[in-house]
Amino acid sequence: MARGKKAKPITAAPRAADKPETKRLSNAERSAYFSRREAAKVLRTVLEGDARRRAVGSIKSLIYRPSIRNKKGTFALVCQTLKHLPIIKDVLEAAGLLKGKWKRQEELIYIITYDILFGKAVSLVGDAEVFLMHRKDALQAALAKLLVKKKVKTAQDLVQLYQIPEVSKPRHVRVNTLKIDVDSALLELGRGYMVQKDNLVPDLLILPPGADLHNHPLVTNGSVFMQGKASSMVAAALDPKPGWEVLDACAAPGNKTVHLAALMRGKGKIIACELNKERVNRLKETISLSGATNIKVLHGDFLKFNPKDPSFSKVNAILLDPSCSGSGTASSRLDHLLPSYATGHAADVMDTERLNKLAAFQRKALTHALSFAAVERVVYSTCSIHQIENEDVISSVLPLAASYGFQLSTPFPRWQRRGLPVFEGSQHLLRTDPVEDGEGFFIALFTKNNTVNYPEKQATCKNTPRALRTNRLQNVKKKFVISCTRTKLFHTWLHAKQSRRRRPKTFLEAYDLNESQSTECFTI
Numbered sequence: 416m417a418r419g420k421k422a423k424p425i426t427a428a429p430r431a432a433d434k435p436e437t438k439r440l441s442n443a444e445r446s447a448y449f450s451r452r453e454a455a456k457v458l459r460t461v462l463e464g465d466a467r468r469r470a471v472g473s474i475k476s477l478i479y480r481p482s483i484r485n486k487k488g489t490f491a492l493v494c495q496t497l498k499h500l501p502i503i504k505d506v507l508e509a510a511g512l513l514k515g516k517w518k519r520q521e522e523l524i525y526i527i528t529y530d531i532l533f534g535k536a537v538s539l540v541g542d543a544e545v546f547l548m549h550r551k552d553a554l555q556a557a558l559a560k561l562l563v564k565k566k567v568k569t570a571q572d573l574v575q576l577y578q579i580p581e582v583s584k585p586r587h588v589r590v591n592t593l594k595i596d597v598d599s600a601l602l603e604l605g606r607g608y609m610v611q612k613d614n615l616v617p618d619l620l621i622l623p624p625g626a627d628l629h630n631h632p633l634v635t636n637g638s639v640f641m642q643g644k645a646s647s648m649v650a651a652a653l654d655p656k657p658g659w660e661v662l663d664a665c666a667a668p669g670n671k672t673v674h675l676a677a678l679m680r681g682k683g684k685i686i687a688c689e690l691n692k693e694r695v696n697r698l699k700e701t702i703s704l705s706g707a708t709n710i711k712v713l714h715g716d717f718l719k720f721n722p723k724d725p726s727f728s729k730v731n732a733i734l735l736d737p738s739c740s741g742s743g744t745a746s747s748r749l750d751h752l753l754p755s756y757a758t759g760h761a762a763d764v765m766d767t768e769r770l771n772k773l774a775a776f777q778r779k780a781l782t783h784a785l786s787f788a789a790v791e792r793v794v795y796s797t798c799s800i801h802q803i804e805n806e807d808v809i810s811s812v813l814p815l816a817a818s819y820g821f822q823l824s825t826p827f828p829r830w831q832r833r834g835l836p837v838f839e840g841s842q843h844l845l846r847t848d849p850v851e852d853g854e855g856f857f858i859a860l861f862t863k864n865n866t867v868n869y870p871e872k873q874a875t876c877k878n879t880p881r882a883l884r885t886n887r888l889q890n891v892k893k894k895f896v897i898s899c900t901r902t903k904l905f906h907t908w909l910h911a912k913q914s915r916r917r918r919p920k921t922f923l924e925a926y927d928l929n930e931s932q933s934t935e936c937f938t939i
């Protein structure tokens with residue numbers, strides 16, 4: 416609203432026989448009025464996405480947008496209305512109330528009907544509320560008839576017919592080390608909950624199931640992100656170093672983008688690409704919340720990025736987390752509440768045609784990512800449990816990947832659950848299980864044969880000549896992972912040779928390598 420303009424008072428709808436009545440609302444009435452409308456907006460997005468099988472975001476992600484003011488109330492209202500939706504629809508149909516202008520606001524009508532029949536029905540002000548309150552008897556009569564028809568005694572029994580048990584899982588939060596260190600976050604969160612560090616993923620904390628952190632100051636100020644363990648493993652698997660240039664090819668809503676920024680300690684550059692305009696805004700919101708300042712957002716199609724464009728010539732690594740069926744996170748997204756679940760069209764029983772389309776896109780995007788010349792590490796991830804989106808995509812690009820010099824590497828070698836054994840090398844892949852691990856994710860890591868896997872805190876390539884000059888050659892050499900360093904070592908040696916500071920006789924001699932350790936043949 417423009418500054419200085421007074422808010423128009425919300426008025427109760429005129430009754431048929433009454434004159435229009437204008438009445439200032441109490442704070443409670445006002446808050447309930449807006450909550451119902453916010454909930455209706457979210458419900459519309461959720462139902463439209465579900466009908467098209469193309470969700471803009473999960474119920475949770477839509478509710479926890481900064482634009483939703485009363486998150487807790489709105490979340491409860493949306494979830495409860497969804498739980499009761501089949502009953503609400505039957506009741507409205509029997510009472511003949513969803514017509515004309517109300518049909519155009521059907522989500523709001525669903526929300527208010529829930530409140531009248533099953534909720535607290537407090538502060539029911541507003542046109543739609545008054546319309547339905549005047550027809551409360553008709554709604555209750557239709558519900559009574561439905562109970563008889565379904566042969567149950569109470570409304571609660573009716574709800575039970577549709578309900579699916581919820582699984583309780585520990586909560587994870589990722590500490591945004593751009594804003595706070597892990598120990599301080601642990602101390603702060605520890606005031607209200609039992610908190611411990613995850614033993615595998617750096618910067619990840621584990622809280623008890625049911626811990627509700629949505630309104631916690633550390634969450635609202637971006638010091639910690641509510642991100643599951645499996646999702647937090649993706650950027651960690653790419654393991655970007657401060658100073659790198661990293662491309663996040665399918666970035667929104669940006670959880671992994673800002674995780675990359677934290678891992679890079681805010682140094683270097685991240686290019687975050689997103690196709691969907693609305694989701695670009697979400698991406699920007701996440702970035703701004705994280706405090707990262709080294710992320711450039713590009714609104715566009717990753718498939719149309721030219722790998723030879725000079726602006727990508729320094730990109731070292733790509734994180735590719737493309738659109739997928741989402742079958743691995745269906746339960747945490749509350750998909751069991753959606754109408755499609757009841758009709759058997761939910762993500763985990765998704766039709767083959769859609770899966771094939773998704774897999775074709777995923778293959779194309781991965782092929783494209785592997786073709787960026789300077790890129791030495793590519794992570795591919797999905798939150799799908801389907802082989803067609805996971806192992807099949809990887810095995811189909813392997814020959815091409817090898818021709819570019821890529822091989823599969825093993826992210827989180829200590830993690831037990833690996834890829835389905837459908838091709839040789841699938842033991843490098845990583846899977847998480849939706850039941851055992853809370854979410855079903857898949858991660859594959861490609862590294863180039865000449866990638867230098869620097870152990871932590873070791874000098875980067877740029878520093879290596881200096882290391883040579885200061886006679887730390889032996890030390891540095893030992894820390895290299897010997898199987899995949901030949902090309903880089905060679906350039907380092909050549910650089911040292913040309914700089915005339917040190918003149919090893921031959922490359923192999925300089926690095927104390929034997930012929931069998933050198934896969935490439937250098938003739939100097």
Ligand SMILES: C[S@@+](CC[C@H](N)C(=O)[O-])C[C@H]1O[C@@H](n2cnc3c(N)ncnc32)[C@H](O)[C@@H]1O
Pocket residue numbers: 664665666667668669670671672688689690691694715716717718736737738739
């Ligand atoms: C699974 S989501 C990414 C989630 C994100 N990595 C995160 O962790 O917050 C996939 C995203 O890719 C976007 N997308 C799909 N096709 C794309 C394309 N061709 N180019 C860029 N983005 C694309 C989708 O709009 C969606 O936002």
